[in-house]
Amino acid sequence: MSDAPFRNPGWAGNTGGFELSEDQVRGDDFVGARSVEGDHPSTAATYPYMLADKHPEAPLFEGDFQARFEKILTRYPTKQAALLPTLGLAQEVRGHVGPESMDRVAELLGLSSAYVRGVATFYTMYNKAPVGRYLVQVCTNISCNLCGADDVLEAFLRYTDSEMGELSEDGNFTVIEAECLAACGFPTCVQINSRYYENVTPADVPKIIERLAAAGPGEG
Amino acid sequence: MADNPTTITLTIDGQEVTVAKGTTILRAAKQAGKDVPHYCYHDGLSSPAMCRLCLVEVEGAPKPMPACVTQATDGQVVHTESEQALDFRRGVLEFYLVNHPLDCPICDQSGECKLQDYVHEEGRKHGRSREPKRIFGRDDFGGDVLFYGDRCVMCxxxxxxxxxxxxxxxxxxVERGxxxxxxxxxxxxxEGTHWHxxxxxxxxxxxxxxxxxxxxARAWDLEHTDSICPSCSQGCNISLHVRDNLVQRLKPRDNLEVNGFWMCDHGRLNYEWLNRGDRLEAPLVxxxxxxxxxxxxxxxxxxLEAAAGAAGNAVRAVASPRASNEDLGAFRALVxxxxxxxxxxxMSRAADEVVLKGFPSLARRRDLAPNGRGAELLGMLRVGSDEGTGGLEDVADHDxxxxxxxxxLDDQAPDFGSSAALFVHLATHASAASANAHFVLPITSFAEQEGSFTNLNGRVQRFWPGIRAPGAARPAWFVIGVTLAERTGSTAPRSAAESFASLGSSFPPFAGMSYDDLGTGGALVNQPVSLSGD
Amino acid sequence: MAYPYVSDREVRVISRHFGDPAARRLDTYVERGGYQALRKAFELGPDAVIDEVKASGLRGRGGAGFPTGVKWSFMPKQPTRPHYLLCNADESEPGTFKDRELIRWDPHQLLEGVLISAFAIRAGHAYIYCRGEFFETTQVLARALEDAYAGGYAGRDILGSGFDIDVTIHVGAGAYICGEETGLMNSLEGQRGQPRVKPPFPAAVGAFGMPSTVNNVETLATVPHIVTHGGAWYRGYGTEKSPGTKLFCVSGHVNRPGNYELPLGFPMMDLIEDVCGGIRDGHALKAVIPGGSSVPLLNAEECSRCTLDYEGVVAAGSMLGCASVIVMDETTDIVKQVRRMVQFYAHESCGQCTPCREGTAWMTKVLRRIEDGRGTEEDLDTLLDMSHQMTGTTICVLSDSAAAPVVSSIHKFKDEYLALIRRGERVGVA
Structure with a gap:
């Protein structure tokens, strides 16, 4: 046995305010349950876990977020390895990772700003510019595509009245085409913020949009 | 060779090559005189093996291998020119051209462009892409650098x-794919970087x-001349690129002992003075x-007549750390x-060194002249301020x-030397002070003559004339040599080599050294000398 | 049982808890015999665990099918530096959706596998690289891991054995290529997820420069069962060269898509017709991609004689990959779907190697043009030649993967390309 202090288990995400409840995760009441008929109970009845629209001016980091950042640092043998989780944390705070956030993260981790930009732009999940409160990612890759994903994508664009990748007029939605989300048996898969909506058909889309658009700030 | 564990022998395009163990195929091929086309590989950098242009056929290997990172092994049979190797290179080159703007007529690199060269040598006659090209446009990276994204090969x-x-x-x-x-x-x-x-x-x-x-200038109009950077005491090996008798740019030359493959931005951009007009073109008496x-x-x-007339007067002399060893040696003999x-x-002295961190034996040194060490080894004394001014009070009014x-003497008062019994100024340009000189003798700059500098580590390195001297300007070692020969009945040196070889008889650090020893990479002065620090 | 669909032809080993949320709780998992394999592994010692896994013939479930025990045996036996186990949970191969299910229905099974495997390769630290999009999945895993630490199944002096194994969940950020083992290591280290040149191999120079092994979620989830029941038991399923059971992710035009755990060597048509309830709406089969979008398409005739084991799929003209069976019926527009796959590879190419960076994007444009009726027959030759230049010429196999559906579809469904080209010629667009 070594004398080195052991790192904490889990991941640094589990002290945030957006996560699933103990019951949801540990209990039988599982949010991701699917019915045989493929009609996802959560499709139109639930909110996504986290809002993409956050506090673009908030400092990186303070309070709980600072604690989580420090926790992240303890998990890796190098500071650089904390880059991806730290960028993720920055996005959780600010909703996107803009130049200022990249610069700040670079400073926190002792990396060059250009390096951080290079890494951040390699990965698609970092929003380089602000997106709507709901980032709607419709998988149009082969398995979903075979089952009509193009129509689902079109429905989302139509009902949010937005162009692909552009913020809708009410600021609520950004709809983009996504690559395979690894839910190919449950087409079409749509990820809205952090939640997967499976077996989505064009007919489900207006219900989903209506509910999300009506949600107040606290309900996200 | 098989019983020697430090080397291996392989066959490249039918030619046997023996190389040190651990050598890559690309380096081994180079030793055999073959340049395997490549972009991402560079001798001074890590090898990511990503351009895929150096793929070669290795017998027994299931796939073409990147020559830049594949170690040569004993008995290996490599083909760099086989149909398979040529086929893959043709393919990779075509991929490069899918989005390349083909704007060679307005591209500065034209004539020294590896894409142009390789496609011309080995590429397809016609590209097959009919698709619209991706466009990035131009970006100013700051400093001296412009970026044309569409020409980039992402090496x-x-x-x-x-x-x-x-x-x-x-x-x-930035981004991917x-x-x-x-x-x-x-x-x-x-902006603010020093080696970009x-x-x-x-x-x-x-x-x-x-x-x-x-x-x-177009690349093909430039004459290249091996030289040494005159901007500090590091002695970076460089090339003068000249057109119309004007230096157009400086480029570093490889020398692992001195500058690797690099030179600093200060030295690189400090060359316009070589092209200055208003030169002294004839002796003025x-x-x-x-x-x-x-x-x-x-x-x-x-x-000679004036010198005879002034005999018996005390001599006070000022030299320059920009002069060659040969010039300084001749000057010493004249004195x-x-x-x-x-x-x-x-000699000007900067506040700090600017070290190249990844190649720390290279720096823009504090001493901002190429031959301060040479002057020191030839027994000369440094005076004046860190700006390279002052310190000549005893000389200015010497009688x-x-x-x-x-x-x-740009900083000196107009009456500098006006009290002298005999004032001789060997210079490239006239200044206020030289108006008082009895003799103003036009000499050449280092770029116009053959010679050598001694860098701060005591390495003596040669340079060659890249531009023609104006009018009657001649190298100082030559002017002084002829003069002394007349004066003493000796024989004047007929070349810079002879002039250099004669240094050794009076100055132990140079004893026995000759241009033959220096080659193109230079050599250290031949005995341990205590080199003063910076 | 309600997990979307189950079949009585399944042999449910690693998927036995699918659809049963109770298994996500540590107490239930232990009650059902969980973490006994970990105890047994500590008794056996690392080398015996490796030998047992070797004896089972388990092959890596991430797609390459390399024998897991052999891979482990490349790790130094006398560690002088830290060793790392990296669990690849960056599931993103189009058509594949098994790892997410394995984690969210049975997180402790994976953790037990991770712990045993880390022990076998003498790693003191395991990273589980979870795909960034898997938010709720990661939450489930993180809670399970917390419980495992609290219960003494992970961390310091596990179960009083004296062994310390630390487990960290690392979350990715959206890049398919991080599923490639060396791209995963670079990403873990906080770099762009570009694959590394091999050699050196991960067992010599891996994550953080240390000896490392990367294993897929399904591979690691299988390990506890092999330790419990023995390699010989595992060989009781499947074929001689492809032993054991495997999760088949069936998607596309079948009546009952989903995950089915079947012994390797299972006939493809039985999977489609029997297990999955046949093609939807009574249509006829046109093509199947048997192993995720990276492998060649099979036409209906090839499917009819294809058995689903590593060798059987190769014999039929494709590869088993990660057993992601994408079924396409007669209504499928092959050119469009091939273009969609190639577009995916162009989007996900890391951009290092020229043939991949330029080739995938160029291919997409050519295919799009053909799809729009502006193609020519020469384009097909160009596509085939491009595919040739993109195969075996790059650091990783992403460009090979992009080329595979193009080549196989041009060879097997050339009529569809020609029909589009002819139609274009007729209306005079070309």
């Missing part, structure tokens, strides 16, 4: 140079170009009747011949013999 040499060698990771690859492009951190740019000119050198295509050189330009024969005769005395020199070599 990432520039990114690796800034990260691994300059150790200031200002460049990165076909949308990848080299960029800085938004508007940050390269090297990324223009190592860019194999016209993606990174020098603003200073932009549209100045002042007499009661005024100043008269004359031919060398007449002027030297007058000088001795006129009765001897101290020789002083002035004996005043000899000045190379120092332009």
């Amino acid at each position: 990432t040499r520039c990114v690796r140079f800034m990260t691994e060698v300059e150790r200031d990771a200002r460049l990165t690859v 076909n949308r990848s492009v080299i960029d800085t951190f938004f508007e940050e740019g390269l 000119g090297n990324i223009v050198d190592i860019c194999p295509v016209g993606a990174l170009v020098s603003k200073d050189f932009l549209y100045k 002042r007499s009661e009747s005024g100043v008269r330009a004359m031919g060398w024969r007449e002027a030297l005769a007058a000088f 001795e011949s006129l009765g001897g005395g101290d020789i002083v020199y002035r 004996g013999i005043v000899l000045v070599l190379g120092d332009a």
Whole structure:
């Protein structure tokens, strides 16, 4: 046995305010349950876990977020390895990772700003510019595509009245085409913020949009 | 060779090559005189093996192998020119051209572009892409660098140079896949970095170009001359690139002992003074009747007469750390011949060194002249301020013999040397002070003559004439040599080599050294000398 | 049982808890015999565990099918530096959706596998690289891991054995290529997820420069069962060269898509017709991609004689990959679907190697043009030649993967390309 202090288990995400409840995760009441008929109970009845629209001016980091950042640092043998989780944390705070956030993260981790930009732009999940409160990612890759994903994508664009990748007029939605989300048996898969909506058909889309658009700030 | 564990023998295109163990196929091929086409590989950088142009056929291997990272093994049979190897190179080259703008006629790199060369040598006659091209456009990276994204082959040499060698990771690859492009951190740019000119050198295509050189000359019109950077005491090996007798740019030459593959931006961009006009083109002799330009024969005769007349006067002499070893040695002999005395020199001194962190034996040194060490080893004394001024109070109003070599005396009062019994100024340009000289003798700059400098580590390195000297300007060692030969009945050196070889008889650090020993890489002065620190 | 669909032809080993949320709780998992394999592994010692896994013939479930025990045996036996186990949970191969299910229905099964495997390769630290999009999945795993630490199944002095194994969940950020083992290591280290040149191999120079092994979620989830029941038991399923059971992710035009755990060597048509309830709406089969979008398409005739084991799929003209069976019926527009796959590879190419960076994007444009009726027959030759230049010429196999559906579809469904080209010629667009 070594004398080195052991790192904490889990991941640094589990002290945030957006996560699933103990019951949801540990209990039988599982949010991701699917019915045989493929009609996802959560499709139109639930909110996504986290809002993409956050506090673009908030400092990186303070309070709980600072604690989580420090926790992240303890998990890796190098500071650089904390880059991806730290960028993720920055996005959780600010909703996107803009130049200022990249610069700040670079400073926190002792990396060059250009390096951080290079890494951040390699990965698609970092929003380089602000997106709507709901980032709607419709998988149009082969398995979903075979089952009509193009129509689902079109429905989302139509009902949010937005162009692909552009913020809708009410600021609520950004709809983009996504690559395979690894839910190919449950087409079409749509990820809205952090939640997967499976077996989505064009007919489900207006219900989903209506509910999300009506949600107040606290309900996200 | 098989029983020697440190080497291996392989066959490259039918030719047996014996190389050190651990050598890559690409290096082994180079030793065999074959240049395997490549972009991302560079001797001074890490090897990411990503351009895929150096793929070669290795017998027994299931796939083509990247020559830059594949170690040569004993008995290996490699084909760099086989149908398979040519086929893959043709394919990779076609991929490069899918989005390349083919703007060679307006591209600065044209004529020294590896994409142009390789496609011309081995590419398809016609590309098959009919699709619209991706467009990135032009970006100002700050400093001396412009970036033309559409010409980029994504070899990432520039990114690796800034990260691994300059150790200031200002460049990165942004985005991924076909949308990848080299960029800085938004508007940050390269401003404030000191070695970024090297990324223009190592860019194999016209993606990174020098603003200073932009549209100045076509590559094929430039004459290249091996030289030594005159901007500090490091002695970086460089080439003068000349057109129309004007230096158009400086480029580093490889020398692992001195500068690797690199040179600093300060040295790189400090060359315009070599092209300065208003040069002294004929000896000027002042007499009661005024100043008269004359031919060398007449002027030297007058000088010998004046020197004889001034005999017995004390000598005070000023040299320049920009003069070659040969010039300084000849000057020293002239001073001795006129009765001897101290020789002083002035040299600018920067506040700090600018070290290249990834190649720390290279720096822009504090001493901002190429041959301060040579002057020191030839017994000369440094005077004056860190700006390279002052320190000549004893000389300025000296009433004996005043000899000045190379120092332009720009900071000196107009009456400098006006009390001297004999004032001789060997210079490239006239200054206020030289109006008082009895003899102003036009000499050549280092770029116009053959010679050598001694760098701060005591390494003696040669340079060659890249531009023609104006009018009657001649190398100082030659002017002084002829003069002394007349004066003493000895034989004047007929070449810079002879002049250099003669240094050794009076100055132990140079004893026994000859140009043959120096070669192109230079050699250390031949005995341990205590080199004063910086 | 309600997990979307189950079949009585399944042999449910690693998927036995699918659809049963109770298994996500530590107490239930232990009650059902969980973490006994970990105890047994500590008794056996690392080398015996490796031998047992070797004896089972388990092959890596991430797609390459390399024998897991052999891979482990490349790790130094006398560690002088830290060793790392990296669990690849960056599931993103189009058509594949098994790892997410394995984690969210049975997180402790994976953790037990991770712990045993880390022990076997003498790693003191395991990273589980979870795909960034898997938010709720990661939450489930993180809670399970917390419980495992609290219960003494992970961390310091596990179960009083004296062994310390630390487990960290690392979350990715959206890049398919991080599923490639060396791209995963670079990403873990906080770099762009570009694959590394091999050699050096991960067992010599891996994550953080240390000896490392990367294993897929399904591979690691299988390990506890092999330790419990023995390699010989595992060989009781499947074929001689492809032993054991495997999760088949069936998607596309079948009546009952989903995950089915079947012994390797299972006939493809039985999977489609029997297990999955046949093609939807009574249509006829046109093509199947048997192993995720990276492998060649099979036409209906090839499917009819294809058995689903590593060798059987190769014999039929494709590869088993990660057993992601994408079924396409007669209504499928092959050119469009091939273009969609190639577009995916162009989007996900890391951009290092020229043939991949330029080739995938160029291919997409050519295919799009053909799809729009502006193609020519020469384009097909160009596509085939491009595919040739993109195969075996790059650091990783992403460009090979992009080329595979193009080549196989041009060879097997050339009529569809020609029909589009002819139609274009007729209306005079070309």
